Amino acid sequence: MKLAIQINEGPYQHEASDTAYQFVKAALAKGHEIFRVFFYHDGVNNGTRLTTPPQDDRNVVARWSELAEQHGIDLVVCVAAAQRRGIADADEAKRNGKDTDNIAPGFRISGLGQLIEAGIQSDRLVVFGD
Amino acid sequence: MSEEEMMEEGGTVKRFMYVNRKAPIGTIYALESLEVVLIGAAFEQDVCMVFLDDGVYQLVKGMDTTELEMKNFSPTYRALEMYDVERLYVSKEAMEERGLTPDDLVVDVEVLDETQMGALMEEQDVILSF
Numbered sequence: 001m002k003l004a005i006q007i008n009e010g011p012y013q014h015e016a017s018d019t020a021y022q023f024v025k026a027a028l029a030k031g032h033e034i035f036r037v038f039f040y041h042d043g044v045n046n047g048t049r050l051t052t053p054p055q056d057d058r059n060v061v062a063r064w065s066e067l068a069e070q071h072g073i074d075l076v077v078c079v080a081a082a083q084r085r086g087i088a089d090a091d092e093a094k095r096n097g098k099d100t101d102n103i104a105p106g107f108r109i110s111g112l113g114q115l116i117e118a119g120i121q122s123d124r125l126v127v128f129g130d
Numbered sequence: 131m132s133e134e135e136m137m138e139e140g141g142t143v144k145r146f147m148y149v150n151r152k153a154p155i156g157t158i159y160a161l162e163s164l165e166v167v168l169i170g171a172a173f174e175q176d177v178c179m180v181f182l183d184d185g186v187y188q189l190v191k192g193m194d195t196t197e198l199e200m201k202n203f204s205p206t207y208r209a210l211e212m213y214d215v216e217r218l219y220v221s222k223e224a225m226e227e228r229g230l231t232p233d234d235l236v237v238d239v240e241v242l243d244e245t246q247m248g249a250l251m252e253e254q255d256v257i258l259s260f
Binding site: 006008040041080081111112113115116117119120121125127129 | 146158159165166172175258259260
């Protein structure tokens with residue numbers, strides 16, 4: 001099955017991202033395909049490079065980057081939501097006159113069309129939120 | 131090729147439902163979910179919106195956000211029909227619990243009870259929840 005994932009909450013404050021991560025890992029282990037993981041609302045905060053969580057607990061952002069690299073997963077952060085919340089890649093930073101970017105490896109910033117497309121192209125869209 | 135043709139994804143039309151459960155004020159879910167609907171409209175899918183629980187408050191007349199110093203996005207619900215988003219449903223139970231009738235709302239809606247709402251959800255290909 002081809003799955004699209006939507007994550008509506010940021011790391012740590014809510015556990016939506018954790019649940020989605022475990023779901024994606026389980027789905028991959030069962031041989032399913034993850035078409036795209038789309039981060040919306042505060043979910044865009046899963047894409048910050050600047051996180052330094054305590055060493056004795058999971059690194060929510062880093063393990064998404066790792067999983068994406070391992071399995072070639074498309075991690076997309078919504079541009080509008082990211083602009084509101086201060087998540088930017090180099091292009092966005094330049095375009096909006098910011099002095100730096102902070103997107104984590106493996107994530108890319110794109111439009112809401114990517115979410116709709118994921119819904120159209122996948123067999124199932126699964127939403128993780130509050 | 132026009133933008134619309136490009137967005138038609140080879141002609142696939144799926145039944146998309148947008149589920150709204152939260153009040154328009156207090157959190158951003160209502161506003162940002164509207165943004166998805168508006169962008170999604172360009173993909174010409176078979177779209178409906180449902181309002182459950184506090185989500186019914188999103189449609190209430192007379193929203194005034196002046197004191198809140200926040201954008202009043204209530205007019206956007208009336209603009210939905212220009213985007214061919216015309217199927218709006220509200221939960222009968224949610225309306226009754228909150229003492230609302232369709233006359234209190236800024237747009238025309240169909241009122242569905244739990245069973246009917248469930249049946250409508252069964253018919254969908256993609257359900258986005260915020």
